[in-house]
Amino acid sequence: MTVTVDLSGRVAVVTGGTRGVGAGIARAFLEAGAEVVVCARRPPAEPVAADGRTARFRPLDLREPDSVTAFFAQVKDDHGRLDTLVNNAGGTPFRLLADGGAARHARVLELNLTAPLTASLAAYEVMRGQPGGASILMIGSVSGGRPSPGTAAYGAAKAGLDSLARSMATEWAPAVRVNTLLLGMVRTELSHLHYGDDAGIAAVGRTVPAGRLAEPADVGDACVFLASDRAAYITGASLLVHGGGERPAFLDAATVNRDSSPPPPSTASKEN
16 A cells, blocks of 8 residues: 655744755655745745746745744735744854854854744734644754764753654644654765765764765655654654764773674764
8 A cells, every 4th residue: 555645725934944954854845745835034045946846945044933923924825824933043163062152052043943932922823713623843953862962952842842842742732733843964965074085974974873874855754754744643753863873982892892883973963
């Protein structure tokens, strides 16, 4: 039996949907038949498209609450409803805690935790009264559940985002389902900045049990499933999208001979 997901007639908003993981998510929703709106501070270098269909771009700074409220009101005016919000926008530079003041780290928290909260609250006002329900997806990170040296504020924000999603899921049920995707390393157009050339990217990929980094399409497929009716009973959940995680460092530090062991993992700044 062929299992398909058809989101025709649905409307999805993907924040930070103009490149990288966000663009992959937007393309997956387009392929599933949804109408897609992507937002970011700057327009994409080229339109985000798939299967002959194109996402609508609208500029938005998620750190401006009034602009966020106006954005979602416009989505409702244009499309009549909002079925899915994907809170994807985020990121951080590599910065050790002692190398940045509290204000710098607070900006990371603002982008990765406060901004998704602001967007979710505005989206909820559109979603709460519409027939058929709706869903919100948080793009989290495995960094929220482990030490994140060099990206500590980011890891703290992602931990908070996962907790926030579970509380939202409880408060807003059954009208709006809320779930989190906990991402591992994803190969995007910026991967070379973190992992080096193709050989470096491949070497990092070998530290993952799945044997490679995720592609944006892998994340997009998971989002489409969680937004669909096939996930109608899934809310307040955290889905690991990390290819099996990372090889524990202690295995490579042990003195037992393991000739087939892959190289140890490397640390890089987060793109999502």
